[in-house]
Amino acid sequence: MSSNNAPENQTFLWRLAAGFGRFWWDFLVGDTPEITVAVLVIVLIVAVLRDVAHANDAAYATLVVSSVGTLALSVARGRK
Amino acid sequence: MIATTSTASATAVLVGAVFLTATVEMVEALTIVLAVGHTRGWRSALEGAGVAILVLGALVGVLGPTLVEIPLTSLRLIVGVVLLIFGLQWLRKAILRSSGYKAKRDEDAIYRETVEELILAGARPARDQVAFVVAFKGVFLEGLEIVIAVLALGTSAHRLGLAVIVALAAVVLVGVVGAMVARQLSSVPENALKMVVGIMLVSYGTFWTGEGLRVHWPGGDAMLVGLVGIFAVAATATVRVMVAGNEGIKEGQR
Numbered sequence: 001m002s003s004n005n006a007p008e009n010q011t012f013l014w015r016l017a018a019g020f021g022r023f024w025w026d027f028l029v030g031d032t033p034e035i036t037v038a039v040l041v042i043v044l045i046v047a048v049l050r051d052v053a054h055a056n057d058a059a060y061a062t063l064v065v066s067s068v069g070t071l072a073l074s075v076a077r078g079r080k
Numbered sequence: 081m082i083a084t085t086s087t088a089s090a091t092a093v094l095v096g097a098v099f100l101t102a103t104v105e106m107v108e109a110l111t112i113v114l115a116v117g118h119t120r121g122w123r124s125a126l127e128g129a130g131v132a133i134l135v136l137g138a139l140v141g142v143l144g145p146t147l148v149e150i151p152l153t154s155l156r157l158i159v160g161v162v163l164l165i166f167g168l169q170w171l172r173k174a175i176l177r178s179s180g181y182k183a184k185r186d187e188d189a190i191y192r193e194t195v196e197e198l199i200l201a202g203a204r205p206a207r208d209q210v211a212f213v214v215a216f217k218g219v220f221l222e223g224l225e226i227v228i229a230v231l232a233l234g235t236s237a238h239r240l241g242l243a244v245i246v247a248l249a250a251v252v253l254v255g256v257v258g259a260m261v262a263r264q265l266s267s268v269p270e271n272a273l274k275m276v277v278g279i280m281l282v283s284y285g286t287f288w289t290g291e292g293l294r295v296h297w298p299g300g301d302a303m304l305v306g307l308v309g310i311f312a313v314a315a316t317a318t319v320r321v322m323v324a325g326n327e328g329i330k331e332g333q334r
Contacts, residue, residue: 023224028165035168039161047293059295064307067286068314071168071175075318078176079325 038070090301097280101229102250105222112218115194120211128215136223147235157292159236167281174275179322283307
């Protein structure tokens with residue numbers, strides 16, 4: 001009985017995990033991968049500016065300006 | 081005094097962001113529930129919607145206290161990045177719709193399509209599984225975005241209770257208005273709301289990402305309001321440029 005249920009449980013868990021992963025992929029990447037990639041790059045640059053170069057002003061300015069830039073670039077891409 | 085003012089500003093942005101996100105998503109969910117109710121009967125439609133709300137409530141109940149346990153700096157970085165990506169996606173879509181490059185969401189058309197699909201689903205039994213599943217999925221999927229906004233904004237600002245109450249107020253308000261007019265709320269300026277929500281989510285996302293990376297914002301929490309202004313100006317300017325570009329293309333085609 002339990003040996004018959006094991007593959008079914010595995011399939012159910014696999015489908016659950018796959019569904020969870022698909023939800024987050026669609027939610028965070030979807031049809032705008034450029035936004036996800038840009039945000040991750042921005043975070044990296046701001047972290048370096050803040051923690052390595054100790055340039056707080058440059059860090060927050062970069063964060064704001066590059067977020068606006070990402071929006072503009074993604075909108076321009078969506079126009080096509 | 082300055083600290084009190086900046087905290088009040090941050091709270092106002094939190095309340096506005098959660099309320100408007102919940103309103104937009106609830107309008108979308110309501111369209112589906114009304115289509116199911118009018119076509120297949122109210123019992124299964126309301127049961128599906130009710131169970132979805134219970135599952136979403138359980139998600140907040142389980143995940144909320146867990147997220148609060150994460151160290152604040154890490155939590156704010158994770159939440160900031162998620163909100164920044166999510167907000168930029170919303171804002172992008174709202175800008176493309178406002179400038180005519182993407183069709184606006186049409187609640188009337190979605191209502192008609194859902195009704196047609198449900199009629200094609202065939203005869204209506206006493207306990208209607210089709211109606212239950214369609215209503216459940218509609219409310220659950222739209223509600224997940226409310227849950228993410230509530231958890232992200234509420235936990236990172238340490239105001240989870242307030243975020244839950246504000247979201248519930250929006251859900252009840254839209255539900256009551258929808259029930260009173262007994263039709264989908266197609267006259268709600270959904271794209272304008274989406275634009276405002278996008279601006280707020282991007283502002284919060286930028287702010288929390290900075291906080292998570294230990295950036296010191298000029299003006300402290302009050303900078304959140306400044307960010308709302310910066311992104312509002314950027315979004316308005318982008319719409320204007322895009323509209324001008326779109327009109328130029330149409331002129332060229334004539």
